[in-house]
Amino acid sequence: MATLDIKLKKANKVYKEGELVKGVICVDAGRSEIAHQGITLIMDGSVNLQLSAKSVGLFEAFYSSLKPLQLINYSLDIAKPGKLPSGRTEIPFEVPLKPKGNKELYETYHGVFVNIQYSLKAEMKRPLLAKDLQKSCEFIVEYSNKDAKEKALSKPVQFTISPETLTNVKEKQNVPKFKVKGKLETAVLCITKPLKGELVVEQCDTPIKSIEIQLVRVETCGCAEGYAKDATEIQNIQIADGNVCRGIPIPIFMIFPRLFTCPTLSTNNFKVDFEINIVIVFQDNHLVTENFPIKLTRF
Structure with missing residues (x-):
């Protein structure tokens, strides 16, 4: 049974x-030579957009306009029709990573409603009655220094969370009296460096069950007819468990997962933003959340 594979350098x-x-296309023909009708390699890069279930009904007018945005599309003939000997054959290739026309290459990003992916696909056509062989391989695109729109400059954030500061609670009289103070080292972060900071529970009338840090992506898709904006959680890290001691600093430390985050991005068709939530869960399972927008950069 013949097999096809792509190995990147x-x-x-x-x-x-x-x-x-650069890389090689590996064809393992098995014990006998195989005939083929040509081997091609396709480099593809695209942005796939989709609407959440709650947005489809609201924005049906432009639902059909959310077509994939093609960033790269090359096709190369790697081998002309002929025969390959038994055993393993390696065919080298190299393809320049350049966008179509005047388009821009965005960083690889795996989101829920926005997906930016780059891949190589090798295909070997076979004669009649023999099954064509195909193999895909994803590769990752990152900005170079010259592409950097903005560099991470220190922008410290001091915060106080108390019943008075909460904006997403209707009945503030039911919230126990508490006061949490803290800081984030910066709200503009290099994606390869961790989010750091600390918080101190100064006062809380009810026992605390847990304190957590959430990383949230906010994806916006749309066009002139309207925009659909959806926030989804990427990761949740517990930084304190149980009824923490009052007045003691609790460190905040979070590493950004590579494929599920990218430098903050804003285009005509879509946006990708990020936020941090500090979540305090009380013993009775009621919780309060404070939200902080952050900006991610590559450098």
Whole structure:
């Protein structure tokens, strides 16, 4: 049984615009030679947008306009029709990582409603009655220094959370008396460095069950007819468990997961923003949340 595979030269599969994506197409023909009708390699890069279930009904007018945005699409003939010998054959290739026309390459990002993906697809056409062989391989695109729109400059955030500061609670009289103070080292962060900070529970009339930090992505899809905006949680880290001691600093530390985050992005068709939620869960399972928008950069 013949098999087809793609091996990239870079083990981490990370490339920047303008670089050559190099590798080999491996064909294992088995014990006998195989005939084929040509081997092609396709490099594809696209942004796939979709609406959440709650938005589809509201925005049916532009639902059909949310077509994938093609960033790259190359097709190369790697081998002309012929025969390959038994055993393993490696065919080298190199493809320049350049966008179509005047388009821009965005960083790889796996979201819920916005997906930015780059892939190589090898295809070997076979004669009649023999099944064509296909293999896909995703690679990762990151900005280079010259693409950097903004660099991470320190922008410290001091915060106080108390019943008076809460904006998403209707009946504030039912919220126990509490006061939490803290800081985030910066609200503009390099994506490869962790979010750091600390908080102190100064006062709380009811026992605390847990304190958590949530990382949230806010994805906006749309066009001139309207925009659909959806927030979804990426990760949740518990930084305190149980009824914490009052007056003692609790460290905040969060690493950004690579494929589920990217530098903050804003285009005509979509946006990707990020937020941090500090969540305090009380013993009776009631909770309060304070939200902080953050900006991610590559450098």
